[in-house]
Amino acid sequence: MAILPIVEVPDARLRETAAPVAEVDDEVRGIVADMFDTMYDAHGIGLAAVQVGIMRRIVVIDLQDREVEEGAPREAARDPRSYINPEIVSVSDELSTYNEGCLSIPEQYAEVTRPARCRVTWLDTQGQRHEEEFDGLLSTCMQHEIDHLNGVLFIDHISRLKRGMLMKKLDKLRKLG
Ligand code: GNR
Ligand code: NI
Numbered sequence: 001m002a003i004l005p006i007v008e009v010p011d012a013r014l015r016e017t018a019a020p021v022a023e024v025d026d027e028v029r030g031i032v033a034d035m036f037d038t039m040y041d042a043h044g045i046g047l048a049a050v051q052v053g054i055m056r057r058i059v060v061i062d063l064q065d066r067e068v069e070e071g072a073p074r075e076a077a078r079d080p081r082s083y084i085n086p087e088i089v090s091v092s093d094e095l096s097t098y099n100e101g102c103l104s105i106p107e108q109y110a111e112v113t114r115p116a117r118c119r120v121t122w123l124d125t126q127g128q129r130h131e132e133e134f135d136g137l138l139s140t141c142m143q144h145e146i147d148h149l150n151g152v153l154f155i156d157h158i159s160r161l162k163r164g165m166l167m168k169k170l171d172k173l174r175k176l177g
Helices: 026-042 136-149 160-176
Strands: 046-048 058-061 081-091 095-102 105-115 118-123 129-134
Touching (some): 026 046, 081 136, 105 136, 118 136
Antiparallel strands (some): 046 058, 095 105
């Protein structure tokens, strides 16, 4: 168990394509555990392995973490989900828009429009295959994470003007901090 450093823009690793996991073994389960530690520590709702410099197709998601009540034990509200080699097999025509953020682009947010629902296949930590349709924030988050595995960031889905403004704000923030 370990909290790993999060890779931030403009690190070139965020633009690479991650390799599929050939076998779900103890090493992969260890990576998943470290990714949960890292995601909870950073208060994210999702994390792709490439964001911790591991170029493999592994994603963790927990939509609950942000909604924990004041004073409640955090673990009580956790809903950890992990996805190995996740693949989108189909998407809805209907679209939805969320104000997205990314742990690799700290403190910057933008409205991103994506398919409202997606059907996804993946392997669990025992190597079992699953297929399910996601909607709502889980659909958005899954698409955001699978983008990471393909070297794509949420800022690639917004206008050049907005992207430029956002990167400038990030520059400013880094100079101050
Ligand atoms: O913590 C995160 N919040 C978020 C909000 C809206 C849409 C996607 C996300 S994922 C992000 C964590 C992250 O960077 N995952 O790659
Ligand atoms: Ni992200």
